[in-house]
Amino acid sequence: MAKIAKRVFLLIMLMFIYLPILILAVYSFTSATQIGAIRGFSMQNYITLFTTPELTDMIRGTLFLALGSATIATILGTLGAIGAFYSDRKMSTLISSLNQVPVVNADVVTGFSICILLVVVLHVSKETFIPLVAGHVTLCAPFVFLSVMPKIKQMDSSIYEAALDLGATPFTALTEIVIPQIVPGIISGFALAVTLSLDDYFIAMYTKPAMFDTISTYVVNATKGSQTTIKTALWALSTVIFAVVVLIVVGMNVRAMRQEGGSRAETK
């Protein structure tokens, strides 16, 4: 009895989470302009999505921005974490606490304060993309720092010492010994940075060039507009992103299970 109740509860929650996305996915394959209306099958939304320059530009721009700022954030955050770990205690604490500020701060405040500093005080034009990229790097780098730091702490420091004793320069020891050991942290930091940048609305809103849109800022404007062809093309976009996310997550799980199976076989 209790078991059934649990299952029913989980099922209801899954429905709450997934029904809206799935309903939208179904309707994206019809010519209906609002859900509830029954219309015939149509691929028009997908054609519009991939052939309207405004839409394709916006998607490409969002991806470039995410990959670009995540790359900068990963380099800065990783070097920052290594540097902070090997600095004296005072400096290390200072970097770690400053790193915490954007993490706990509201995105609205982060975006607004960067906009004021760069645009209002220093007169940097938003059209240069500098405020936007700076904002996204500020959003992402602290999370890279946080995912790299534990890996550095877990690292076996004697290997580094051994490399130095065997004649490696500190720089070679860093690139050959330290970096390879923290790669998992760097990769998950980068993935997190891409996700954060893709999902951001507020920082982009306060710092983006007038004619540039990310998916978030574009969709928010489109829901308020009355252009139904764009509105329903976004249903198609939602469905495409949903499919991509499902594929990535399934792929990661399959890989993790295989690796688990592999390592288990090795220990035997």
Add this chain to the structure above:
Amino acid sequence: MQFSRKNLGIPYFIFLLFFVVAPLIVLVFYAFTNGQGQFTLENLTGFFTDANTLGTLFYSLAVAFVTTAVCLLLAYPIAYILAMSEIKTKSVIVMVFVLPMWINFSLRITALKEVLTLLEGNLARYPFLNAVVGITYDFLPFMILPIFTTLSKLDGSLREAAMDLGADKVQTFLQVTLPLSVPGIVSGVSMVFLPAMTNYVVLDMLYNSTYIMGSLIGSYFSAYNWHGGSMIALILLAIICLFTLLTSDGEETGERGGALL
């Protein structure tokens, strides 16, 4: 100059000074000056004497409290059932619950809006309800994940010990499992409470109204009133600091409780 590992942190330190510290200093400066650059407390007193801004503050606190409570009441049982279940694939099932995290929030809210419009008609008729539903829909995964992580790391033998010593299921839950899961609850609450106070775009998308703290910044921003906007940002920062202090206290007691056991 000789290469040293600690110098690697310098670029990031400078970056933090420029993009984290400097913006906050500018924010404080703007909050306490007027258009002519003279010192003034007008922005501060203006906030606390204006019925509209004060109302917004209390309204968004109410939205944040209710939303956080709803998220917790939904997420805890989900995390608990999954963490306690015997199935081997439970980490995959949790994945199913938190997967929407990776879909752009604006597209998810669009989907929710379509469904709610079908059910309710005009969404502006029930602003409070729809605010809570919308933000819950957006942030529920962020509450499930930390609670699940904490619960699945719990040492099962503690529960068994409690049962052996004569506690019934409810007592075991209330006196062993629940206190030990406090760190997960705290980090979940901090992931939901602050966005619920500031993330006005969800409400804006649902029913074109933005009666919540974050939106005040937005409206000052649109009006190019940097001084008023800075003051709102500063007040939000104060709330965030207060909240962070409170929750880090909770985390410590949680850890201490765990250490004692």
